Amino acid sequence: MITLYQTTTMKNFFSFIILLLIFGCSQSKSSNKEKEKIAIVISTLNNPWFVFLADRAMAKSKELGYEAKVFDSQNNTATESDHFENALVSGYDAILFNPTDADGSIINVKKAKEAGVAVFCMDREINSTEYATAQILSDSYSGSVAVGEYFVKQLNKKGNYVEIIGLVGDNNTWARSKGFHSVVDNYPDMKMLAQQPGDFDRNKALEVMESLLQAHPKIDGVFCGNDAMAMGAYQAIVAAGKGEKIKVFGFDGADDVINGIKDGNISATGMQFPQTMAEMAAVFADQYFKGKRDFAQKIPVAVELVTKQNIEHYTAFGKK
Amino acid sequence: MKYLIYTLIFFTIGYLSIDIKPLDKVQNITANFDAEGFSKNFMEVEYPKVYNQAVDINNLVEGLQNDKEKTISQFGRSVALGNIKYFLIKGIGTITKIDKDELFITIGDRKYILSTEFIYGAAVRDAGGLFDIKKFPIATEVQSLTGEINKFIRNNVVKQFKSKANEGDKIDLIGAVEINQAHFDINQLQIQPIKITILNQ
Numbered sequence: 001m002i003t004l005y006q007t008t009t010m011k012n013f014f015s016f017i018i019l020l021l022i023f024g025c026s027q028s029k030s031s032n033k034e035k036e037k038i039a040i041v042i043s044t045l046n047n048p049w050f051v052f053l054a055d056r057a058m059a060k061s062k063e064l065g066y067e068a069k070v071f072d073s074q075n076n077t078a079t080e081s082d083h084f085e086n087a088l089v090s091g092y093d094a095i096l097f098n099p100t101d102a103d104g105s106i107i108n109v110k111k112a113k114e115a116g117v118a119v120f121c122m123d124r125e126i127n128s129t130e131y132a133t134a135q136i137l138s139d140s141y142s143g144s145v146a147v148g149e150y151f152v153k154q155l156n157k158k159g160n161y162v163e164i165i166g167l168v169g170d171n172n173t174w175a176r177s178k179g180f181h182s183v184v185d186n187y188p189d190m191k192m193l194a195q196q197p198g199d200f201d202r203n204k205a206l207e208v209m210e211s212l213l214q215a216h217p218k219i220d221g222v223f224c225g226n227d228a229m230a231m232g233a234y235q236a237i238v239a240a241g242k243g244e245k246i247k248v249f250g251f252d253g254a255d256d257v258i259n260g261i262k263d264g265n266i267s268a269t270g271m272q273f274p275q276t277m278a279e280m281a282a283v284f285a286d287q288y289f290k291g292k293r294d295f296a297q298k299i300p301v302a303v304e305l306v307t308k309q310n311i312e313h314y315t316a317f318g319k320k
Numbered sequence: 321m322k323y324l325i326y327t328l329i330f331f332t333i334g335y336l337s338i339d340i341k342p343l344d345k346v347q348n349i350t351a352n353f354d355a356e357g358f359s360k361n362f363m364e365v366e367y368p369k370v371y372n373q374a375v376d377i378n379n380l381v382e383g384l385q386n387d388k389e390k391t392i393s394q395f396g397r398s399v400a401l402g403n404i405k406y407f408l409i410k411g412i413g414t415i416t417k418i419d420k421d422e423l424f425i426t427i428g429d430r431k432y433i434l435s436t437e438f439i440y441g442a443a444v445r446d447a448g449g450l451f452d453i454k455k456f457p458i459a460t461e462v463q464s465l466t467g468e469i470n471k472f473i474r475n476n477v478v479k480q481f482k483s484k485a486n487e488g489d490k491i492d493l494i495g496a497v498e499i500n501q502a503h504f505d506i507n508q509l510q511i512q513p514i515k516i517t518i519l520n521q
Contacts, residue, residue: 302402
């Protein structure tokens with residue numbers, strides 16, 4: 001009896017082990033299949049705004065159960081192309097993408113689509129509606145309309161101003177400039193003395209502002225296409241001893257500009273919501289993996305005007 | 321001689337390779353889109369069809385005070401995601417004061433500001449719920465038509481109204497109101513006009 005019991009027990013034990021192995025293998029295979037990978041390709045991680053965008057996209061992707069990796073394009077379309085090649089070869093299933101160039105990045109999105117990999121653009125768009133699955137974009141135009149309106153009010157509809165735009169090849173650069181001018185250009189007593197690119201870079205904007213201050217002794221206001229440039233311009237203005245005279249306006253909602261508005265050094269900014277865009281892109285990727293295909297091509301996310309009057313409602317980058 | 325030819329070729333190729341344009345011309349411009357025509361049709365033909373959907377502004381205020389979420393979801397519109405919502409409103413009121421950039425009006429026992437100078441942004445475009453952004457995948461088209469809609473209001477609604485309006489006039493108004501649903505001051509609601517009729521003239 002005892003022997004029989006032991007034999008049965010051993011048999012059961014081995015059967016159990018075999019079943020466990022089979023079950024374990026099939027489980028491991030199916031979980032590998034289910035766990036899609038998400039690549040997060042960002043134009044530059046040399047700007048805290050984009051670092052936050054990447055962090056939020058990564059966090060949401062992981063929260064949804066996906067493996068995710070961030071790639072830094074360093075504002076270079078060639079590096080961006082390498083990242084796309086790498087992502088496609090490495091078997092990533094979706095790309096959450098912040099393009100470096102509205103035209104130059106199209107080819108990368110096209111390649112991904114041809115490889116069956118969905119691309120969701122975040123914040124910056126590409127000049128094509130054929131290849132990205134969806135594009136979740138800051139409504140830069142409406143945001144800069146609001147900044148432009150406040151700019152005109154602060155300068156009492158008259159005065160000399162300069163504009164420091166971002167990257168010439170970037171659509172957001174022109175959306176912001178166009179929105180701003182759609183208001184300001186209606187006031188003939190507001191005179192634009194110069195419009196120069198600062199490449200969304202603080203140091204470059206500082207240099208640009210220094211030379212503008214030398215060339216134009218009477219400036220009343222400066223509109224910058226992002227907050228990094230606004231801080232660079234402000235630094236140059238303070239160094240020239242004109243901190244009290246020249247009003248500085250930015251766009252983004254970065255930490256130092258939010259503090260600058262609180263302190264009265266910066267007049268206003270357009271608050272963008274990178275968290276909303278990044279999280280929505282990750283959610284869209286999740287929905288795509290689960291079979292959804294009918295995404296709107298372009299989804300704008302509202303930008304809010306931040307001034308000294310409403311600063312208490314805002315934190316940097318619209319963090320929740 | 322050989323070097324001179326090489327130099328000439330070098331500079332010729334260099335010159336032909338460079339296209340100098342003013343910065344503001346390097347924009348992505350959609351040549352064939354008739355933003356002005358679209359806006360005119362939008363305001364003159366399409367918008368009047370939804371005037372009857374406008375909510376009485378005092379009812380809107382009451383709704384926002386009593387049940388903000390329900391009121392916003394019932395009447396608020398915007399093509400963009402986020403906190404900003406636009407409302408198509410109506411009301412009959414009296415002009416109490418005329419300022420350079422705005423009028424102060426009372427509707428029932430409530431006071432409102434009617435913008436007559438700063439008519440910009442997406443309020444008029446979105447408040448009626450007529451604008452379908454899916455039909456406009458090119459951002460520059462959306463930007464152009466938004467600007468044109470506001471221009472239409474400034475030139476065809478506000479100009480005529482401002483030239484005739486006097487303090488004490490009774491007006492019948494359809495307009496758009498913007499609210500940031502995360503934080504707004506119910507006592508500072510600003511109306512962008514869409515249609516104004518002076519009733520006592």
